[in-house]
Amino acid sequence: MKGLAAFSSWSGGKDSCHALYRSLREGHVVRYLFTMLHESGGFCRSHGTSRTLLERQAEALGIPIRFGSATWEGYEQAFKEEVSGLKATGIEAGVFGDIDLQEHRDWVERVCDELGIAPLLPLWGGDHAGLAREFVELGFSAVVVSAKKDLLGAEWLGRDFDLGAVAELEGAGVDPAGEGGEFHTFVYDGPLFRRPVGFRKGDTKERNGYLRLEML
Secondary structure (H helix, E strand, O other): OOOEEEEEOOOOOHHHHHHOOOOOOOEEEEEEEEEOOOOOOOOOOOOEEEEHHHHHHHHHHHEEEEEEOOOOOOOHHHHHHHHHHHHHOOEEEEEEEOOOHHHHHHHHHHHHHOOOOHHHHHOOOOOHHHHHHHHHOOOEEEEEEEEEEEOOOOOOOOOOHHHHHHHHHHHHHHHOOOOOOOOOEEEEOOOOOOOOOOEEEEEEEEOOEEEEEEEE
């Protein structure tokens, strides 16, 4: 399983970035970032980050990014079609940032098996707080861009995801890895980046039980 040509399933957040980092250190060659967008094509299906900022992340990382788009109902079929196209370019594996949600792993393994590629889950089984702290200690910089309204207040939006934030989340009984979707982040700098990603903070909006920071 060493040295596979891979794509990285990319949300723009800390876990996909951490998984990318680990997969590269394990000797895999990540040729593409790959993001499934909302059916409008304007933002990440899962995290809500705009296509423009995802493109700027890719430029700063020096890794080309590919996009698909779909409704949730059409997600799997669109995902398979796009990854089949990547496989035709020589891709042998996909890198995923899941930690311990078995339902997610089951989906990844089934779909990758059907596509004939290897699933790589370098964060799988890790301690949630330990992974969060490791991400920060590696030197990555990220901000919180969305939060479940019933768990975290608007004051978390735009906050740096640092060791202080990890400790506060633990103290509040909130998963510091956000594995259950408690919050999402946007990574703008770190050891894989050639340069920081420039952005400014926009308005706060509420959608589907989440508070979301508009990133410009």
